[in-house]
Amino acid sequence: MPELGPYAGEVLSAYAVAFGLLGALVIVSLWKSARVRRALDEIEARREPRRNG
């Protein structure tokens, strides 16, 4: 850990805020992607027998 001196709180909190927001954005993007993909797979699987039949 580098010596951050009297501004350690400011520097560390800036990094914590940025990583927190970026992490949340990545997690939400991946979660929404998985949820939509699952729903699409389900509906396409339901339609498949109808199309073949």
Added chain:
Amino acid sequence: MRTSSAILPWVARLAILSLAVGLIWGFFFTPDDYRQGSTVKIIYLHVPSATMAINIWAMMLVTSLIWVVRRHHVSVLAAKAAAPIGATMTLIALATGAIWGQPMWGSWWEWDPRLTAFLILFLFYLGYMALWAAIDNPDAAADLTSILCLVGSVFAVISRYAINFWNQGLHQGASLSLDAEENISDVFWQPLVISLVGFGLLFVTLLLIRTRTEIRARRLMALKQRERLG
């Protein structure tokens, strides 16, 4: 979709690599500034996020114009997918700027031209996302959000050039410049450029993921409507 699924893992890996190199280099291996002390380490987050906030709006403007002129659905879905990323980047720039400003200026916030323009840009991002969420008809939502994007572009330009328009306010000039004399010192510049590349690649990665999600969601909506009609 096939092209994006082929390039996505590579862009994601490059984004993680360049972010790791840029931020670790900047945080652990650069000296303190003689005036700003260790707060200069905030630059590796603040400048890339602020740059991306403006550039993402510019990208949304281009894709929205493509929608308006050519009615190309993927282009407007890319703009919709980019908005939450842009809003997050703007929020990071505002938050890290406030945290940096407090010890340097003695204030978390000042109604400085650049700061104010950035706050308005953030509100435009929120408005853009709210408008998409408020309108059920996707084509009408695309039309109205494209117009909003056009209006908001004025503030994106002001955010970038406010410091040149009004020679006042607390915010310093650009940290990166093509003019070597105006640039920050090499010791800070090198990791900063790598962080900038990392933020850019992270944006491309998230944009690909989110645009693919929007395309799938559009297909899902169409299939559900078809099912309902029997």
